[in-house]
């Protein structure tokens with residue numbers, strides 16, 4: 001079995017970190033208020049440069065993964081459910097080194113690879129992934145349309161009211177879905 005993961009808002013709580021940075025200027029901004037992908041569409045009164053700057057800082061500074069992520073990935077590896085963890089991110093190329101450091105500092109005992117791809121589908125197809133965990137609806141649609149991989153939405157405020165994909169609430173949900181697949 002082969003499984004892949006998005007990084008931002010699946011492994012790291014990047015949007016929450018962006019909101020925390022923006023909150024120093026705009027305390028009323030909430031993660032739950034981001035109803036479509038992109039904070040600027042939900043909070044139109046915030047200047048774009050402030051959002052861009054917060055995104056850049058959050059990607060650079062993020063260190064703590066989402067709850068249970070490390071334990072679940074370790075469990076998959078230790079129980080030989082998978083032999084390698086695939087991360088595929090649309091983070092830009094210039095974040096490659098920093099992203100590697102961030103993942104490595106959390107998963108020093110877990111074998112993983114990271115691909116930086118604007119379009120994830122070719123890589124997912126070529127690797128032959130069975131499942132890909134993703135927070136973006138548009139990416140999930142592309143994966144469903146053009147690969148044999150099953151996309152699974154990681155529940156976030158901006159992917160609500162979408163019913164055509166599997167959905168998990170958290171990393172415990174990822175763990176159950178993968179284990180049930182094997183049963």
Ligand SMILES: [Mg+2]
Nearest residue numbers: 006008009135
């Ligand atoms: Mg993401």
